[in-house]
Amino acid sequence: MPINVIVCGAAGRMGKLLVSLVHENTEMQLAGAVEASGHWAISKDAGEVAGVGPIGIKVSDNYGAVATPDTVTLDFTIPEAALDHLRTAAEKAAAIVIGTTGFSAAQRIETDALAVKTRTIIAPNMSIGVNVLQKVVADVARILKDGFDPEIVEIHHRFKADAPSGTALGLGRAIAAAQGKNFDQVVTLARQGITGQRKDDEIGIVALRGGDVIGDHTVVFAGFAERIELTHRAQSRECLARGALRAASWLPAQKPGLYTMKDVLGL
Secondary structure (H helix, E strand, C coil): CEEEEEECCCCCCHHHHHHHHHHHCCEEEEEEEEEECCCCCCCHHHHHHHHCCCCCCCEHHHHCCCCCCEEEEEEEECHHHHHHHHHHHHHCCCEEEECCCCCCCCHHHHHHHCCCCCCCEEEECCCCHHHHHHHHHHHHHHHHHHCCCCEEEEEEECCCCCCCCHHHHHHHHHHHHHHHCCHHEEEEEECCCCCCCCCCCCEEEEEEECCCCCCCEEEEEECEEEEEEEECCCCCCHHHHHHHHHHHHHHHHHHCCEEEEHHHHHC
């Protein structure tokens, strides 16, 4: 039986790509397409909105009407909408994959509490390559310990609303966990003015914004007389979308709980 997939944010850049990929995937079928109330795409055919022709699924603003235990939702929206969708998914026992980033600390507390009530994946980056990078970065950080200074540089398109990216923060947290540090206590978000010399346990993150860059992340381990640089470059949003579909294929068979892409990939 095909997996029934709901796409939230169906008229956005990621949403349209997800609709088209689900439509061409023989192991999946689109069960719903959701957008914000008042959006221009409401009541239009989701396939036509995505540019793949009519597929018989209308874009709706009522997520609760389509979320059922036998569906998997793909959510790439905004934090407020994603949290609302998670509340509904938990109530309806619907599986949900959330790639939305930019959650506040208070929102993260609520998402973590809600996620375990159903089958949930929350990942700042669904790209398979990025998740492998995160594993490699943690291994390198554990080996190098405090002999090399970790710095993270990320660049995204000029329209991205949150900074630094969820992926950059995830990489920073991976380094901190590998080295037994409290990430929130050691992270430095960019630098300005007379900052004094770098602290030994510091993890620096710099966010760049411009043009149409999909997303590049470089982790630098800078030592004396040498450095290691590990880079992932997203050549299109398709790497994120295909990772999300892989997560959607894996999630239905799992027990209720909060999972990550590491679980999906067995990392």
